[in-house]
Amino acid sequence: xxxxxxxxxxxxxxxxxxxxxxxxxxxxxxxxxxxxxxxxxxxxxxxxxxxxxxxxxxxxxxxxxxxxxxxxxxxxxxxxxxxxxxxxxxxxxxxxxxxxxxxxxxxxxxxxxxxxxxxxxxxxxxxxxxxxxxxxxxxxxxxxxxxxxxxxxxxxxxxxxxxxxxxxxxxxxxxxxxxxxxxxxxxxxxxxxxxxxxxxxxxxxxxxxxxxxxxxxxxxxxxxxxxxxxxxxxxxxxx
Numbered sequence: 399x400x401x402x403x404x405x406x407x408x409x410x411x412x413x414x415x416x417x418x419x420x421x422x423x424x425x426x427x428x429x430x431x432x433x434x435x436x437x438x439x440x441x442x443x444x445x446x447x448x449x450x451x452x453x454x455x456x457x458x459x460x461x462x463x464x465x466x467x468x469x470x471x472x473x474x475x476x477x478x479x480x481x482x483x484x485x486x487x488x489x490x491x492x493x494x495x496x497x498x499x500x501x502x503x504x505x506x507x508x509x510x511x512x513x514x515x516x517x518x519x520x521x522x523x524x525x526x527x528x529x530x531x532x533x534x535x536x537x538x539x540x541x542x543x544x545x546x547x548x549x550x551x552x553x554x555x556x557x558x559x560x561x562x563x564x565x566x567x568x569x570x571x572x573x574x575x576x577x578x579x580x581x582x583x584x585x586x587x588x589x590x591x592x593x594x595x596x597x598x599x600x601x602x603x604x605x606x607x608x609x610x611x612x613x614x615x616x617x618x619x620x621x622x623x624x625x626x627x628x629x630x631x632x633x634x635x636x637x
Contacts, residue, residue: 424619427529428597429457429518431616432489433469441474451515461565462514462600468495470612488534488581489615495538496556496601497610514600516564517616522593523560530621531597532585533558535574536612554611556601560594567598581614587623 429435435456445451445467451460460467470493472486487493496513523529537554555575561568572586597616601609 425520427520427618427620428616429520430455431517431533431597431618432487432614433458433492433494434490436469436492438469438471440469441471443469445469457518459516459518459564460514461516462498462512466497466513466601467515468497470495487614488536493536493612493614495610495612496599498601512600514567514598516561516596516598518564519595519597519618522595523590525589525591525593528587528589528621528623528625529618530585530587530623531558531571531616531618532583533574533599533616534581534583534614536581536614537579538610538612554601554609556599556611556613559598560588560590560592561596561598562592562594564596567600568594568596583615587621587625589625 433455436454438454443454445454445460448460448463451458451467454469470487472491494515496515498512533556535554535556555573557567557570557573559568559570569590569592571588572584574584597618599613599616601611
């Protein structure tokens with residue numbers, strides 16, 4: 399009968415709306431977490447000046463030092479066969495190489511250049527809300543940077559924090575374990591009291607030197623999960 403048909407239509411409509419709500423991908427609160435928003439024309443863009451990075455990538459600032467960052471496109475051939483980069487970026491067409499190394503200063507002393515960036519958020523964090531941050535890292539091969547084609551970086555940790563300014567690390571959230579040669583994901587649930595507006599990333603742990611890592615797909619969402627200090631690890635099975 400007509401009433402039965404109308405009830406069936408209503409049930410179908412409600413079911414479809416329910417599915418749409420729960421299958422929709424959550425909005426990433428990081429504006430350029432996969433480094434896709436850039437105006438680079440190079441497949442391997444190594445940044446020798448801080449301002450060069452800042453004007454090439456949108457919503458991201460380099461505050462660590464020159465020659466520590468490289469934007470890499472999937473199609474790139476640099477010092478190594480494409481089979482290594484064949485896995486490509488974890489998300490989209492680009493990934494970021496971040497490095498740190500010893501530097502002999504003009505007075506003969508040994509200094510350090512450290513890769514540090516900030517990623518701008520869509521809005522300040524809300525102290526009434528819990529957040530879940532996820533990111534992917536990958537160990538680079540010995541033949542990574544064009545200027546260091548025979549250099550084997552020893553470490554590839556990264557530390558991630560939240561900050562109120564785009565030129566400081568701020569509050570520490572998580573330091574990743576040692577990276578692998580395949581993409582691995584790490585996540586943490588946290589809350590905040592300071593309405594931070596940036597995710598901060600730096601390579602190394604305990605300010606060690608001689609390190610490099612590939613990073614990609616920083617994703618921040620609101621969550622009902624409770625804050626924790628335990629990371630979750632996944633492997634990307636893409637060959």
